[in-house]
Amino acid sequence: MQLTVVDHPLARARLSRMRDQRTDNAAFRAALRELTQMLVYEATRDLAVAEESITTPVTTTTGYRLAAPPLIVPVLRAGLGMADTAHGMLPESQMGFVGLARNEETFQPEAYMASLPESLVGRHVFVLDPMLATGGSLVHCCTLLTDRGATEITVLCALAAPAGLERLEHSGLPLRVFTASVDEGLDDKAYIVPGLGDAGDRQFGAV
Numbered sequence: 001m002q003l004t005v006v007d008h009p010l011a012r013a014r015l016s017r018m019r020d021q022r023t024d025n026a027a028f029r030a031a032l033r034e035l036t037q038m039l040v041y042e043a044t045r046d047l048a049v050a051e052e053s054i055t056t057p058v059t060t061t062t063g064y065r066l067a068a069p070p071l072i073v074p075v076l077r078a079g080l081g082m083a084d085t086a087h088g089m090l091p092e093s094q095m096g097f098v099g100l101a102r103n104e105e106t107f108q109p110e111a112y113m114a115s116l117p118e119s120l121v122g123r124h125v126f127v128l129d130p131m132l133a134t135g136g137s138l139v140h141c142c143t144l145l146t147d148r149g150a151t152e153i154t155v156l157c158a159l160a161a162p163a164g165l166e167r168l169e170h171s172g173l174p175l176r177v178f179t180a181s182v183d184e185g186l187d188d189k190a191y192i193v194p195g196l197g198d199a200g201d202r203q204f205g206a207v
């Protein structure tokens with residue numbers, strides 16, 4: 001597993017706004033959208049490009065486009081807040097969806113939907129979920145993807161806990177992880193510390 005911490009000053013500023021308990025739902029969503037831009041920008045740095053000839057108003061030159069836009073997969077609910085921004089930056093990408101809700105007593109993810117192409121052979125997949133806590137949700141999601149043949153998965157998250165990163169590492173899944181911070185740890189409710197609370201509730205309200 002490859003880990004990249006995107007600790008650019010602008011990313012830190014957005015993340016700090018998300019952490020602050022005074023930040024309301026709308027401002028939290030705005031900061032997450034802006035942070036997502038930075039995560040996508042970093043995570044797409046090494047994607048293959050195809051060349052094409054283009055004609056400017058002055059002359060002909062070489063243009064570039066992504067050779068194979070990745071499949072984008074937000075993990076509902078919280079990943080929804082990253083989806084539109086990622087899609088805006090990768091407009092040719094297809095989007096799939098995975099719905100998971102962590103049981104807050106057992107901390108196990110409970111799946112309630114998956115809408116994915118049947119085969120992901122040869123497809124690079126970008127998974128969006130702001131929070132990597134115990135890692136149970138992302139292991140579940142990424143296993144759905146490898147079961148369909150994916151061999152290249154990039155995870156974008158705002159925050160990661162060391163325990164979740166360790167779990168992903170030991171899962172053997174073919175992952176690159178981009179996060180804006182590796183936080184201190186988890187509390188007794190498996191919330192990330194210092195964290196930002198429940199990323200779904202912070203965007204959409206408590207359920």
Ligand SMILES: O=P(O)(O)OC[C@H]1O[C@H](OP(=O)(O)OP(=O)(O)O)[C@H](O)[C@@H]1O
Binds near residue numbers: 100
């Ligand atoms: O690493 P884990 O311990 O599995 O926890 C992380 C998961 O928890 C949050 O979702 P949640 O289950 O709260 O659902 P929600 O997005 O609907 O709020 C978050 O968005 C991750 O999917």
Ligand SMILES: O=c1cc[nH]c(=O)[nH]1
Binds near residue numbers: 131195196197199200
């Ligand atoms: O801190 C956490 C842990 C899991 N899910 C969240 O939304 N926040």
Ligand SMILES: [Mg+2]
Binds near residue numbers: 199201
């Ligand atoms: Mg939640």
